[in-house]
Amino acid sequence: MAVSAGGKTCVVVGAGPAGIRAAQTLAAAGLVPVIVDEGARAGGQIYRRPPAGFTRPAELLYGSETAKAVALHATFDGLLAAGSIVHHPRSSVIGIADGRLQVLDDSGCRWLGYDHLILATGAMDRIMPVPGWENPGVYGLGAMQIALKAQGAALGRCIVLAGSGPLLTLLAMQLLKAGGEVAAVLDTAPMSQQLGGSPGLSARPIFALRGLAMRTRLAGRYHAGVRLDRIEADSRGPVAVLWRDASGRERRLACDAIGLGWHLRAETRLADLAGCDFAYDETWRQWLPRADAMGRARPGVYLAGDGLRILGADGAEITGRLAAAACLQDLGLPAPDSAADLYRLRRLARFARGIARAFPWPAERAPELPDETVICRCEGVTAAALRAAVDFGGGEVNRVKSLGRVGMGRCQGRYCELAAAELVAAQAGYGNAREAGRLRGQAPVRPAPIASLLQDATDDR
Numbered sequence: 391m392a393v394s395a396g397g398k399t400c401v402v403v404g405a406g407p408a409g410i411r412a413a414q415t416l417a418a419a420g421l422v423p424v425i426v427d428e429g430a431r432a433g434g435q436i437y438r439r440p441p442a443g444f445t446r447p448a449e450l451l452y453g454s455e456t457a458k459a460v461a462l463h464a465t466f467d468g469l470l471a472a473g474s475i476v477h478h479p480r481s482s483v484i485g486i487a488d489g490r491l492q493v494l495d496d497s498g499c500r501w502l503g504y505d506h507l508i509l510a511t512g513a514m515d516r517i518m519p520v521p522g523w524e525n526p527g528v529y530g531l532g533a534m535q536i537a538l539k540a541q542g543a544a545l546g547r548c549i550v551l552a553g554s555g556p557l558l559t560l561l562a563m564q565l566l567k568a569g570g571e572v573a574a575v576l577d578t579a580p581m582s583q584q585l586g587g588s589p590g591l592s593a594r595p596i597f598a599l600r601g602l603a604m605r606t607r608l609a610g611r612y613h614a615g616v617r618l619d620r621i622e623a624d625s626r627g628p629v630a631v632l633w634r635d636a637s638g639r640e641r642r643l644a645c646d647a648i649g650l651g652w653h654l655r656a657e658t659r660l661a662d663l664a665g666c667d668f669a670y671d672e673t674w675r676q677w678l679p680r681a682d683a684m685g686r687a688r689p690g691v692y693l694a695g696d697g698l699r700i701l702g703a704d705g706a707e708i709t710g711r712l713a714a715a716a717c718l719q720d721l722g723l724p725a726p727d728s729a730a731d732l733y734r735l736r737r738l739a740r741f742a743r744g745i746a747r748a749f750p751w752p753a754e755r756a757p758e759l760p761d762e763t764v765i766c767r768c769e770g771v772t773a774a775a776l777r778a779a780v781d782f783g784g785g786e787v788n789r790v791k792s793l794g795r796v797g798m799g800r801c802q803g804r805y806c807e808l809a810a811a812e813l814v815a816a817q818a819g820y821g822n823a824r825e826a827g828r829l830r831g832q833a834p835v836r837p838a839p840i841a842s843l844l845q846d847a848t849d850d851r
Contacts, residue, residue, distance in 0.1 A: 399503060400717060401426060401491065403483050403660060404510035406434020407703045408695030410466045411710030412508045415726065417474040419718050424476045426483055426493060426502070432466040434512055435532060436703045438539045439463060450567060451539050453560075454600060458703065485833030486663040489690075492833065498842040506690050506721070508713045509661055510706070513654040513696035516676075517805050518553075518752050519773075521620040523650060524764040527627025530805075531557050531651030535564065544570035546647020550631050552576040552618055554749040555653030559604045559612065573645050575608055576633055578652070579749045580615035590744020593737050621648060652751050655808060657697050662831030664691050670824035673746045674700060675753060676808055677828040683732060685713035692716055700746075705738040753823065756809050757816035765813065766806040768799020776810060777817045785818025787811050787826050800837050803829045 400416055402409045405427035416423040425432075431439040437452065437459040452459040469475045478493065485492035491502040515530030522528075529545055531553060537543045544565055551562050554577050562575045591598040605612055615636035622630040631643045655676055662668070666679040666687040678699065681687040685694050692713035695706035708731045718725035759765075761774035771794055779794035787810065790796060796810050797803030803810070811823040820826060834843065 398505035398721065399424065400506045400508070401502065401504040402508045402510060403427075403491070404434065404512060404695065404697075405429060405432035405466065405477070405479075406436065406510060406512050406695060406706060407462060408510035408512075408697075408706035408710035408713075409434070409508070410462050411707045412510060412694055412714040413469060413475050414465055415711050415714035416717065417469055419723050419725070421723075422474060422476060423508075424478065424502070424504075426478045426481050426491065428480065428482050430479050432477070432479075433459065433463055434706075435536065436706075437462055438536055440540050440542070444542065446542050446568075453564065453567075455703065462707075482836045483660055484836045484838050486660060487833070494834070494836065494838050494842060499838065504690075506692070506717050507664065508685075508692045508694060508710075508717060509664065509697060510693075510695045510710060510713075511657040511660055511697035512706075513656050513700060514804060515651040516653055516655040516751065516808060517650055518652055518755055518809050519759060519763055519765050519806070520552075520618045520650065521760055521763045522623055522628070523621055523648075524767045524770075525621065525623035525627055527623070527646065528621060528648045528650065531561050531649045534649040535561050538564055538568060538570075542568070544568060545649075546645070547571060548573050548645045549647045549649065550574050550576065550628075550643055550645040551649045552578075552616075552631065552633075553649075553651040553653075554579040554752075555651065556601060556745065556749070557651060557653070559601060559608060561649065562608055562611070563604050572608075572611060574631075574643055575612045576616045576618065576631070577612065577614045577749075578616055578618065578752050578755075580636065582615075583750060584614065584748045587744040587746075587748025590740050590742075590747060593741040593744065597741070653745065653749055654696060654700050655804075656700060657804075659802065659804075659831040659835040661687065661691075661693060661697060663833060663835070664688070666691065666693070668828065670822075670828075672822075672824075673743055675751045675823060682716075683712070683735075684716035684719075684728065685709055686716050686720075690720075699739070699742070701735070701738045701742050705735065705742070708735050708738070751808070753812045756812035759813065765810050766796045766799060766803075768801055768806075769795045771796045771806075773813060776813055780814050780817040785814050785820060785826055787814055787829055790814050791829060797829050802832075802835060 400423040433439040481495040515532045617634040619632040661679040668677045685692045694709040694713040715725040759773045763773045779790045811826045815823045815826040
């Protein structure tokens with residue numbers, strides 16, 4: 391097992407932009423960090439790499455971000471070839487306890503010890519339920535993008551994308567370039583709301599202009615300020631989306647696949663198990679872990695990337711370097727000067743606040759959901775059942791979970807938690823979802839075979 395100065399083991403969880411830059415910074419200081427990642431190849435979700443032999447060129451996979459993706463891939467491959475890192479691909483960290491990570495891979499479970507831990511766990515789709523979203527053929531926007539990048543597959547022949555945020559239009563363009571058919575892009579953010587985010591978006595004018603150019607190319611397909619009413623489906627999947635345009639006119643659009651997503655939510659389960667403190671972020675309307683400017687969350691634990699703050703791929707690279715620099719400082723080793731990165735991070739944070747304002751999470755929609763709407767797809771919990779649990783046991787999400795099973799399924803609330811909290815808060819008469827609390831993380835954070843959990847694994851350090 392690779393060790394750092396003084397025999398200390400440094401582990402990085404995640405090999406996306408944040409994890410790669412963290413590993414690079416540690417390796418440049420002479421350490422040999424251990425990288426644990428769920429992917430078969432490094433790159434994360436944003437720069438996900440297809441299997442070897444995949445024929446689509448990088449330009450079609452990553453578009454305007456091709457140079458960044460290729461550079462990151464080359465950096466990681468170079469570190470690995472030089473023996474500067476130890477890489478555990480296709481490995482999920484499903485638990486943390488007593489300075490050890492419980493790692494699940496193809497061979498089962500084992501325990502991996504650490505002294506310093508950098509969590510670069512990224513983010514995932516943020517979903518607001520729509521009546522009918524539980525049917526086959528309804529995916530997260532991120533899932534559709536992963537299928538396109540990793541497999542060259544469009545998940546549907548006639549696709550409707552709905553929600554809000556930059557990924558909505560980006561994915562539409564990627565699908566069209568790949569030869570897919572996008573029937574419509576339905577954005578719940580009114581155009582006036584989007585313009586209201588302009589001051590923040592001006593912090594990165596090139597990105598803002600790029601998004602505007604995408605809208606222009608989507609003319610006739612893109613609709614702002616819509617309301618999603620229902621997804622019609624049969625035994626094979628979606629057949630139509632029922633929605634209302636900005637003027638309130640009812641519309642029906644035929645399709646055979648739907649992608650949903652309202653920007654991103656931070657993946658924070660491991661930060662929770664590592665003992666990090668949390669605070670409710672009013673900008674993003676979600677609970678985020680606390681850390682200092684360098685990513686220190688608690689002694690020996692550092693956070694980076696979208697699992698700390700939703701700042702995108704560029705922000706992830708910066709926070710990865712900062713977390714590694716903090717780790718080096720705490721080890722008493724020379725660390726790179728972080729002044730420039732801290733300055734850039736403030737600009738990216740301003741841009742992120744503009745994104746959050748321009749493409750808001752539709753919190754007001756949750757209380758309006760019909761009783762029959764499925765909130766938790768894993769457990770089939772409806773809005774009616776959730777409201778009944780609140781009326782019976784009170785408006786605290788963990789109490790509601792214990793009574794109504796919301797968040798008890800395979801995803802452990804990753805898809806339903808935020809919407810459920812909004813609904814719980816509304817039913818309890820709270821003014822904000824913060825008052826409903828947050829679901830506590832627990833191991834295993836990913837589904838795992840019972841046999842693997844019973845293995846008598848020794849410490850791998």
